[in-house]
């Protein structure tokens with residue numbers, strides 16, 4: 001099996017400013033995610049954070065990334081637009097993207113999906129059950145009927161996303177709401193998976209089944225095929241068999257507009 005090169009991106013703000021978050025994620029959310037992914041056979045994992053030059057997402061890093069995971073919350077506005085454009089272009093070329101939790105509100109996710117990506121939320125430490133609604137989907141592999149999360153932040157519908165290609169998980173919350181918390185899309189040649197559990201004041205990324213879903217998502221999002229061609233006029237010499245032009249035409253025999 002060939003190596004899957006993963007870059008785990010985190011804004012890394014709450015962990016350094018909020019003692020409660022620092023207690024749960026002393027080295028940052030990215031390190032917990034990276035540690036879990038490094039347990040997977042064939043995964044080569046690096047991390048990148050907002051504070052690094054180019055947010056750690058240089059052309060070179062992105063070229064060497066098969067799948068990027070994205071966690072952000074407090075500093076969406078600080079992510080540079082040119083870096084967002086660069087990541088977006090790589091997704092269209094085929095790089096996989098896993099957007100986690102509050103990443104739903106990132107510039108990147110909103111730009112790629114083109115809709116509001118808004119939702120409703122409540123922070124009450126309530127129970128969440130993440131139901132598998134597509135048990136045959138590779139992202140649900142190894143997950144039983146649902147994942148129980150004892151304390152979670154509620155994310156509720158309506159979720160302002162384009163209709164997903166697949167809904168893999170549907171979350172239920174103690175307060176009664178439901179949420180399409182595990183969805184996929186394809187944009188260009190890239191595969192995108194959004195997975196909602198993961199609020200920073202709960203130890204959700206330490207949960208083995210949550211880690212399993214994210215690893216499954218990475219495997220699923222690995223680049224497939226090749227990027228789309230840039231627009232070009234196809235020369236007549238490339239025709240697979242001779243084409244007989246029917247005159248009169250507004251085009252000459254080379255396909256150019258006749259004078």
Ligand code: ZN
Pocket residue numbers: 101102153198199200
């Ligand atoms: Zn949150």
